[in-house]
Amino acid sequence: MFIVWCVGLGNILWFLGLRMTAADRALPVYTFDQTSSTHPGYRRTTITSGTAVYVHDYDEYALLLQNGDFTNAVGRAPFGNGKICAIPGQKPTAYLAADVGSEMPAYEAFRNSRLPPFDWRHARFQAMEYAGIIGRTEHKRTTDPALIEDVVRTLREGPPITSPSLVSGSISNLNGVCLFSDQLPGLIFCPEVYTDPAGPVYLAESVVMESANSKQWTQARWIPAGPLFTKWVQTP
Numbered sequence: 300m301f302i303v304w305c306v307g308l309g310n311i312l313w314f315l316g317l318r319m320t321a322a323d324r325a326l327p328v329y330t331f332d333q334t335s336s337t338h339p340g341y342r343r344t345t346i347t348s349g350t351a352v353y354v355h356d357y358d359e360y361a362l363l364l365q366n367g368d369f370t371n372a373v374g375r376a377p378f379g380n381g382k383i384c385a386i387p388g389q390k391p392t393a394y395l396a397a398d399v400g401s402e403m404p405a406y407e408a409f410r411n412s413r414l415p416p417f418d419w420r421h422a423r424f425q426a427m428e429y430a431g432i433i434g435r436t437e438h439k440r441t442t443d444p445a446l447i448e449d450v451v452r453t454l455r456e457g458p459p460i461t462s463p464s465l466v467s468g469s470i471s472n473l474n475g476v477c478l479f480s481d482q483l484p485g486l487i488f489c490p491e492v493y494t495d496p497a498g499p500v501y502l503a504e505s506v507v508m509e510s511a512n513s514k515q516w517t518q519a520r521w522i523p524a525g526p527l528f529t530k531w532v533q534t535p
Contacts, residue, residue, distance in 0.1 A: 326375045340507045340518040353409035358416035360505035362408045363487045388484030419488045420455045424478040449527040457522035500524040
């Protein structure tokens with residue numbers, strides 16, 4: 300069994316090697332490491348090449364990439380065909396996009412550990428989009444500064460609810476709202492939105508999904524949304 304497994308692994312690695320171009324093999328190799336975050340329920344992932352360390356932790360969970368088609372590779376994973384790419388609009392010394400997928404590419408934003416996290420609390424956002432529930436026509440966009448500030452102020456100052464029973468066992472009404480800032484080129488700050496069927500709307504900076512015994516629930520710091528955003532979300 301051991302010999303067969305080794306031969307099979309060798310064939311896989313040989314095949315992956317054939318898929319890599321000479322340019323890919325010349326790229327610097329980034330090592331991956333993952334540990335528990337200081338934020339309960341979250342994971343801290345780092346990619347390292349030489350003295351350069353990039354991190355994806357609690358502060359990066361809410362950062363999405365504007366463009367998912369990456370062609371400017373600056374590094375590669377130690378195995379497989381995963382790449383480390385520059386993010387259009389971002390300096391490679393600030394943020395990188397790393398493929399953390401297994402069978403399919405799945406890029407996430409990694410911040411240079413020597414730089415502070417993106418300060419969404421004091422950023423200037425020019426536009427906001429609400430994704431809505433998949434399959435429905437709830438997608439909407441606004442540039443209203445008062446509406447955008449209502450969301451940011453709620454996340455920044457709003458008191459969280461003490462008993463988040465609203466997300467227990469149900470994720471069907473969990474969506475995202477994306478805020479665009481010229482101070483964050485190539486990336487989008489996307490906190491989570493929960494729309495209760497009873498009417499209330501809640502916001503969270505980021506969410507992690509947990510599951511056990513065939514059940515799923517969210518772990519987050521949920522805050523009741525302000526009146527402007529609640530009305531905007533609920534208005535067809």
